[in-house]
Amino acid sequence: MFTRKLVSVVVSVTLITTTFFATINSGSILNATLITQGPTSTSPSETEIETVEVAAGGGNATAPWTIFLPQEVRIKTGETVTWYNPTEVGEPHTISFVLDNNTMTDIVSPLGVSNTTEFTALPPGSNNEPLLIPGEDGTNTIIAVNARAFNPTIIDSQGTVNFMSPNANYTMTGDEKYINSGWILPKGLEEEYPGSGNTFAMTFEKPGTYDYLCILHPWQTGTVVVE
Ligand SMILES: [Cu+2]
Secondary structure: OOOEEEEEEEEOHHHHHHHHHHHHHHOOHHHOOEOOOOOOOOOOEEEEEEEEEEEEEEEOOOOEEEEEEOOEEEEOOOOEEEEEOOOOOOOOEOOEEEOOHHHOOOOEEEEEEEOOOOOOOOOOOOOOOOEEEOOOOOEEEEEEEOHHHHOOEEEOOOOOEEEOOOOOEEEEOOOOOEEEOOOEOOOOOHHHOOOOEOEEEEEEOOOEEEEEEOOOOOOOEEEEEEO
16 A cells, blocks of 8 residues: 655664564564664664655656655554655645644745835846735735745744754644645755755654645645554
């Protein structure tokens, strides 16, 4: 139904113990490779933790796909889902969890700006200018790209907005209002959109059914079931 990949990470002896028993409980001991050191050692040891991989997009220049594959994955608490973009061309996608309906968003960001503000194209002389809509009362509207759609973004339960670096690796508590991967491009093609990434990984700590979508293609949806 879906593929699982073993990813090597360096963890402490304490975490290995935790992972070891969690793995036994999950009944998937055969999938885990454990390399442990003596109980008195404090140096890092290596173990392998399961992650589930999901493709965001796919296809080629003739027919880029706007799907998540697999569309639904089932994991256990403490497991990680990693999304990547296998498309042959630079078609971006986002992995966006709108956990509070009020946090639904768009890539287009209309912002008020003083109508005396002057904008300069960069590099100077290049063929671009802002989309500016004349307004009243000394304010125009400028249309910008929404940073909360473009950048990896978390809005926590208190409404605080935090941005993460591209290729973020986030552990979800389950009470966030909004979690967005930022723009995910095929590896090597992220330079087309400076600040974008090519992967997003999230660890799920709270059981539940989590629906997500791509903000760039809102009909592109997926589900993570955490048991
Ligand atoms: Cu998409």
